[in-house]
Amino acid sequence: MPLTIASPAFFTYESGTQHLLAALDSSNRLISSTHQAQPGQVVQLYANGLGQVDNQPATGEPASASPLSHTLTLPAVTIAGQAATVQFSGLAPGFPGLYQVNVEVPAGVPSGVQPVVLKINGVPSPAANLPVQ
Numbered sequence: 228m229p230l231t232i233a234s235p236a237f238f239t240y241e242s243g244t245q246h247l248l249a250a251l252d253s254s255n256r257l258i259s260s261t262h263q264a265q266p267g268q269v270v271q272l273y274a275n276g277l278g279q280v281d282n283q284p285a286t287g288e289p290a291s292a293s294p295l296s297h298t299l300t301l302p303a304v305t306i307a308g309q310a311a312t313v314q315f316s317g318l319a320p321g322f323p324g325l326y327q328v329n330v331e332v333p334a335g336v337p338s339g340v341q342p343v344v345l346k347i348n349g350v351p352s353p354a355a356n357l358p359v360q
Contacts, residue, residue, distance in 0.1 A: 233278035233348045235302070237355035238325075248343055248355035249273040263360040266334045269314060270357075277302065277326045277347055280317055290318030290325075302328060302347035306357060309333040316347075332359065 238249040242259055250258040251271045258264050280296040290296045296318040304311040311330040319327035328345065342354035 231348070231350055233300075233350050234276040235274055235345050235347050235350060235352040236276055237343065237345065237352055238273045238275070239355050245340065245356060247340075248357045250357060258358060260340075260358050263338075263358040264332050265360045266332050266336050269329055269331050272304070272328045272330060272343065272345070273319065274326045274328060274345060274352065275324065276352075277316065277328075277345075284318070284323070287323055289321050289323050292320035295320065298326070298347065300348055302345045304328060304330045304343065304345050306330070306332055306343050306359070307336045307341035309335055311343075 239246045240249055253269055256262055264270050277298050279299045282294050282296040284290050298316040301313055302316050304313055311333055313330050315329040319325040336359050338359055340356045341359050343357045344354050345352040
């Protein structure tokens, strides 16, 4: 059985007939079809399967806010096929086993529901949908 260092996937939620990426803006408001991400804005994306981190908490324990637990490899994230600047990648403080990736929505992303893909250690995630204004 082949093993991988990472197997990334985003958390999503159902909104009407769409499955949207679990993402928050800088005010911790849920990104949705009525509260869309904006180009240039930093959003928090939630995922699992990003692999090892520094400052590893004990099994089942929540991640610390100080110091943070960073992934050992910085992922690449694209939104609508455009590279997004990753500002943080690691465990979400206060939660056990939940990864958070903070990215800046690229300036040229068109409005509408756009696919987001994360790639870490050569392994891409399935695409998830992010509403963009």
